[in-house]
Amino acid sequence: MQVRVFVTPRKGILDPQGRAVESSLHSLGFKNVSGVKVGKYILLEVEARTPSEARDEAKKMCEALLANPVIEDFRFEVDGE
Amino acid sequence: MKWGVVRFPGSLDDGDSLYALADVMGQDARILWHKDTTLGGAECVLLPGGFSYGDYLRTGAIARFSPIMKSVAKFAADGGLVIGTCNGFQILCEAHLLPGALTRNRSLSFICEWVWLRVENAKTPFTRAAKQGDLLRLPIKHGEGLYVAPEDELRQMEERGQVILRYVDSEGRETESANPNGSMRAIAGVANERFNVFGLMPHPEHAVEPMLGGTDGLKIFQSIAGSAR
Numbered sequence: 001m002q003v004r005v006f007v008t009p010r011k012g013i014l015d016p017q018g019r020a021v022e023s024s025l026h027s028l029g030f031k032n033v034s035g036v037k038v039g040k041y042i043l044l045e046v047e048a049r050t051p052s053e054a055r056d057e058a059k060k061m062c063e064a065l066l067a068n069p070v071i072e073d074f075r076f077e078v079d080g081e
Numbered sequence: 082m083k084w085g086v087v088r089f090p091g092s093l094d095d096g097d098s099l100y101a102l103a104d105v106m107g108q109d110a111r112i113l114w115h116k117d118t119t120l121g122g123a124e125c126v127l128l129p130g131g132f133s134y135g136d137y138l139r140t141g142a143i144a145r146f147s148p149i150m151k152s153v154a155k156f157a158a159d160g161g162l163v164i165g166t167c168n169g170f171q172i173l174c175e176a177h178l179l180p181g182a183l184t185r186n187r188s189l190s191f192i193c194e195w196v197w198l199r200v201e202n203a204k205t206p207f208t209r210a211a212k213q214g215d216l217l218r219l220p221i222k223h224g225e226g227l228y229v230a231p232e233d234e235l236r237q238m239e240e241r242g243q244v245i246l247r248y249v250d251s252e253g254r255e256t257e258s259a260n261p262n263g264s265m266r267a268i269a270g271v272a273n274e275r276f277n278v279f280g281l282m283p284h285p286e287h288a289v290e291p292m293l294g295g296t297d298g299l300k301i302f303q304s305i306a307g308s309a310r
Contacts, residue, residue, distance in 0.1 A: 009184075013229055014184075014187065014227065016185050016186070016187050016189050016227075017185060017189065065142065066138070068142070068175065070182040070229060071182045071229055
């Protein structure tokens with residue numbers, strides 16, 4: 001079952017990459033963009049009987065390794081949900 | 082004093098650390114392999130700088146799961162002395178042996194330069210050879226050294242004296258330009274609540290002989306050597 005994990009810098013944490021991308025977009029003329037954040041997108045194939053089982057597993061994986069709660073937030077999507 | 086310098090795949094400063102401890106200081110220092118499960122009787126464990134596991138995912142995130150880290154965590158829980166420099170600091174944060182995290186430098190650039198540091202707490206096993214307020218000159222070389230922790234935790238750390246080193250200018254003043262990577266509160270080095278685990282972004286092992294540009298790194302290692310139980 002495919003799980004798609006999104007890891008983004010926590011609110012309030014300085015995200016120099018997001019800021020650099022935002023100012024580049026501004027200089028290209030995209031003045032209407034703000035709040036740019038650069039994060040990670042992680043694809044997982046999880047063996048599970050149900051989407052909710054995959055969801056539980058994915059949550060554990062995020063907490064144990066995929067995201068660092070001091071600096072990052074995470075959310076994920078599970079196939080079939 | 083017996084030292085164990087951990088070599089992870091991708092460690093860079095293990096050799097220089099060994100040189101500083103064994104050749105320059107005459108300490109009994111040896112390399113510990115990341116797959117080892119014992120610390121060989123070490124009284125202080127040093128996690129060196131480098132790019133363990135290629136910095137994949139996050140700096141230090143994978144090294145934390147090396148077999149030896151279980152022994153290091155237990156050693157630290159029993160009060161053993163652990164120091165992490167640069168990538169070693171990042172690993173200690175990821176392993177939750179130190180509070181906070183290290184993230185991308187404010188400038189997005191890799192920084193390699195000498196910096197000034199103020200000793201904020203000289204009553205620790207890692208700084209006792211210095212005095213509070215002393216200035217140390219050490220090199221840094223990192224892309225991800227911006228220290229971050231939740232504001233309330235930072236406040237508690239300051240109260241308890243866990244902020245050990247801060248980036249300052251050559252006069253000892255905290256200024257925007259003296260903070261090379263944008264670390265919160267200009268933090269360069271922190272200890273845990275028990276003061277037996279210490280992490281810092283600067284490299285004491287690169288400042289142990291005049292020929293290398295300075296000898297202030299010895300202050301850190303001499304402090305530890307003088308703290309042998």
